[in-house]
Amino acid sequence: MISEIHSEFKTAISVDCVIFGYDKHGLRVLVLKSDMPLFKGKYSLLGDLLRQDENTDQSAIRILKKHTGLTGLFMEQVSTFSDVERHPLGRVVTVAYYSLVQLNEELMSLSTHNSNLKWKKVSEIKELAFDHKLIFDKCLKQLRYGLREKPIGFNLLPKKFTLKQLQNLYEKVLDMELDKRNFRRKLKSIDLLVDLNENQSDVNHRPAKLYSFDKEKYYIKKKKGFNFEL
Amino acid sequence: MISEIHSEFKTAISVDCVIFGYDKHGLRVLVLKSDMPLFKGKYSLLGDLLRQDENTDQSAIRILKKHTGLTGLFMEQVSTFSDVERHPLGRVVTVAYYSLVQLNEELMSLSTHNSNLKWKKVSEIKELAFDHKLIFDKCLKQLRYGLREKPIGFNLLPKKFTLKQLQNLYEKVLDMELDKRNFRRKLKSIDLLVDLNENQSDVNHRPAKLYSFDKEKYYIKKKKGFNFEL
């Protein structure tokens, strides 16, 4: 068996991350201008080869930290892509992850420090290097699906947010309109938002109340059979 | 880059299949008695190393054919498992699939031709070799989840089936009771079953009508935004 394994040591493993960033303007992905002549001018996802001392989760965490400086980001394994010809320089099987960040000035300025990095609008992703468009599409699909079934959207917002911000997030990412009153009633019935008794400031109209998501409560309810659904 | 890749050629890739079989008695998994001394007496999933000329889907198809003799089985990639110590003989990253078969006498007799193969009841899987219990649990979870959201259950039944058989399938796999009249009304409203105008035979009571699932119609409806849900 061990000899069998050695005879198959011809394939590299990589991890690719679809890093979604969100701000009031919508959903973006962090992409890197490819340095390969074959993909000149095209962008690719952020990835790296899997190291000997880490599993793919750890690899994804490392990649996220390297490019965003952040740890503790929400992330999820999506799928593994293994077509024989997917990488022009040799056989590389890649494990795809997506992760979620709230965009702030610091993150947006990544592209000024490294001009090859770019937060591209999701709607503007038409093609990517390698099979990364395929990977991106699958990750986006899983994000959209997950957004309805799990409380992952909160990872795209600041800790304190208004109900309007939350509704905008759902509308932008799912590309659909939602009724304000029904949306609010639904969230009230789910009973997982904490009313912080704080208001927005710096707005030139009636300030909205701020809420936060109660993760603890969610896990307790989930254990009891509750299913988040929006 | 290419040299980088070569420096990481120390990890093998495998594909492991959770092959679910169903008959009127319930859901089973095909497992193989491990030949490794370390896992003496334990069973493991069916798998093999990924070959140079195939992707993981093709590898799974090959594994399924090798052990069941069947092709064209329903299968789905589930997740990739990559913990550094998951395989005692070296670094092996494995891509897990589950697949679905309707159990018949021929398939059940696999274990008489190869005494190391066994169709174990899903409820009796307490431990498996390697991290295969983890893999199995995740695949079972995905099967149960998928069963409610996608019309995959039909892959566990003969082409012609009765409504009772279909209901039994859902009840056994999801481990819950369903109301006969509500179940039938729901299926009628989904409008994806073809009434074959045939009856069961060889039963000593009123024979039930036979139906088949209309895959074509499903794909058409799906394209139009329809979502199967039970």
Add this chain to the structure above:
DNA sequence: CCAAAAGTGTTTGTAATACACCCATGG
């Protein structure tokens, strides 16, 4: 004619939808 499973409708409760006005704040 008996046993065994097939087949069939109605009622009730709950959740989703559609919809319009008053409120609080900053300028």
Add this chain to the structure above:
DNA sequence: CCATGGGTGTATTACAAACACTTTTGG
């Protein structure tokens, strides 16, 4: 006091859930 977005309730409709009897066949 005006412009801007924040916040609230009700009526209607569709869907899920609960539930019991008649029908058909083989033996």
